[in-house]
Every structure is written in C-alpha cells, then in structure tokens.
Amino acid sequence: MKFLIFLLAAVLVGCDAAPRTVLESEATSAMLRNDFPRALQLWDQVLVKNNRNPDAYRDRANTKVYLGDFPGALKDYDQSLAYAPRAAATYLNRGTVWEALGDWDQAIRDYNRVLELEPRAADAFNNRGNAQAGKGAWPAAIEDFKSAVIINPRYDLARANLALALIQTGQYQAALTEYQNAPPGFERFPDALAGHGLALWQLQQPRAGVLLLQKALALDPNYQSRTWLLKTRRWPPRAVDQLLAMQAKAKKL
Numbered sequence: 241m242k243f244l245i246f247l248l249a250a251v252l253v254g255c256d257a258a259p260r261t262v263l264e265s266e267a268t269s270a271m272l273r274n275d276f277p278r279a280l281q282l283w284d285q286v287l288v289k290n291n292r293n294p295d296a297y298r299d300r301a302n303t304k305v306y307l308g309d310f311p312g313a314l315k316d317y318d319q320s321l322a323y324a325p326r327a328a329a330t331y332l333n334r335g336t337v338w339e340a341l342g343d344w345d346q347a348i349r350d351y352n353r354v355l356e357l358e359p360r361a362a363d364a365f366n367n368r369g370n371a372q373a374g375k376g377a378w379p380a381a382i383e384d385f386k387s388a389v390i391i392n393p394r395y396d397l398a399r400a401n402l403a404l405a406l407i408q409t410g411q412y413q414a415a416l417t418e419y420q421n422a423p424p425g426f427e428r429f430p431d432a433l434a435g436h437g438l439a440l441w442q443l444q445q446p447r448a449g450v451l452l453l454q455k456a457l458a459l460d461p462n463y464q465s466r467t468w469l470l471k472t473r474r475w476p477p478r479a480v481d482q483l484l485a486m487q488a489k490a491k492k493l
C-alpha cells in the first residue's frame with residue numbers, strides 16, 4: 241500500500257471544489273481528512289441518489305484506491321468514463337492503478353488518452369515515463385520525463401526520474417547536468433541529494449558524492465533500503481545496485 245500512496249499522492253485528482261450536493265460535500269471532506277471508510281459510505285449514498293454521476297464514480301474510485309480495492313476502483317473509473325469519456329483526470333487516475341498492478345501497457349494506453357485530451361499534461365508524461373521504465377523501455381522513459389520537465393521545470397519528481405533514468409542507461413554526465421541545472425529548492429529533495437551524490441560518485445568525485453548521500457540519509461534513511469528503493473520509490477534497478485554499492489564502499493573511506 242505504501243507504494244501506491246507514493247505513486248498517487250501527487251496525481252490523484254478529482255475532488256470537486258464545489259460539490260453539487262451536501263452529501264457530496266461531506267464525502268469530499270471525509271476524503272480530505274483521510275477518513276476513507278466514511279467517504280466510501282457517503283459516495284455509495286450519492287450514487288444511490290444518482291447512479292449516472294461520473295464525478296461520484298471517479299471519486300468513489302479514488303477512495304477505493306486508498307482502501308486497497310483496486311478491482312473496485314477500476315470498475316468505478318470505467319463507469320465514470322462511460323458517462324464522461326473526455327475526462328482526462330479519470331484516465332490519469334486509472335492509469336496509476338494499472339501501474340500499481342504492473343500492467344504497463346494498460347497504463348500507457350490511459351496516459352496516451354490523457355495526452356490526446358491535454359497535450360501539455362506534465363503528470364501524464366511523467367507517469368507514462370514510469371510505465372515505460374516498468375517495461376524496461378528506458379529511451380522512451382527518458383523522452384517522457386524530459387517532456388514533463390520542459391512543460392513544468394519545477395516538477396521535482398519528474399526531474400529526479402529523468403536523472404535516474406539517465407543513470408540507469410550510463411549517462412552520468414547528463415544526469416549530473418540535470419541535478420546541477422535544477423531550479424532552487426530541488427537540492428533539498430532527498431531523492432535529488434541521493435541521486436546527485438551517486439552521479440558524482442560514478443564520475444570519480446567520491447567525497448562530494450558521499451557528502452550529498454549523507455545529507456539524503458539524514459533526511460530519509462529509506463535510501464539505504466533496497467526494498468524501499470525498488471518497490472516504493474521505484475528507482476531503476478541499476479541505480480539501486482550502484483547506490484547500495486556506493487554506501488558499502490563509502491564506509492571504508
């Protein structure tokens with residue numbers, strides 16, 4: 241479940257700013273305070289009153305995601321899209337669930353649909369890059385991450401994903417350039433510190449690399465966990481191996 245929350249936290253969208261009914265407002269409020277069991281009950285009631293409400297199906301699906309009911313969420317996203325087939329946010333959210341289930345092709349199809357509807361949707365480019373990475377299609381992933389960063393230069397997660405994909409493919413200098421050219425504030429992101437440190441290490445600057453890695457670990461010790469890196473943060477496998485090897489060797493410096 242931690243993996244899915246990490247993946248969806250920034251992209252699960254759909255709670256209407258001005259719900260049409262008091263019941264919808266209560267359901268939205270329950271979601272915003274993370275009371276998902278209560279939110280589910282309320283969305284059920286909303287749909288009893290109006291079983292053709294695409295927003296309610298979408299938001300009930302979002303609620304089911306956080307409760308771990310992925311099949312139920314997919315059914316609700318499908319129902320929502322049956323009534324609102326041009327809702328880009330719903331395709332985006334459904335794509336993240338396909339990603340969590342490891343169905344990269346289904347995820348990519350949903351992200352493609354988002355980009356047909358909204359060609360400058362940075363989240364869709366970033367997520368499609370993640371799905372391409374899941375398939376091992378690293379050149380395609382790199383292009384998608386680049387597109388996300390061009391659209392939104394302050395999209396820290398997409399920039400981190402781009403740099404890591406470059407590390408995965410042995411393009412250490414290009415990765416270092418991404419870290420060095422990032423907007424102010426990026427350097428305080430633990431993922432950026434760890435990846436930047438790894439790029440420096442691979443480019444024969446071990447002491448500078450270790451210093452950045454130590455800062456990353458002080459902020460988040462998960463960067464020494466193979467399981468967390470691979471399954472929760474979803475670092476590329478080669479980058480994970482290199483980061484852990486770097487930590488082992490750094491202890492001897």
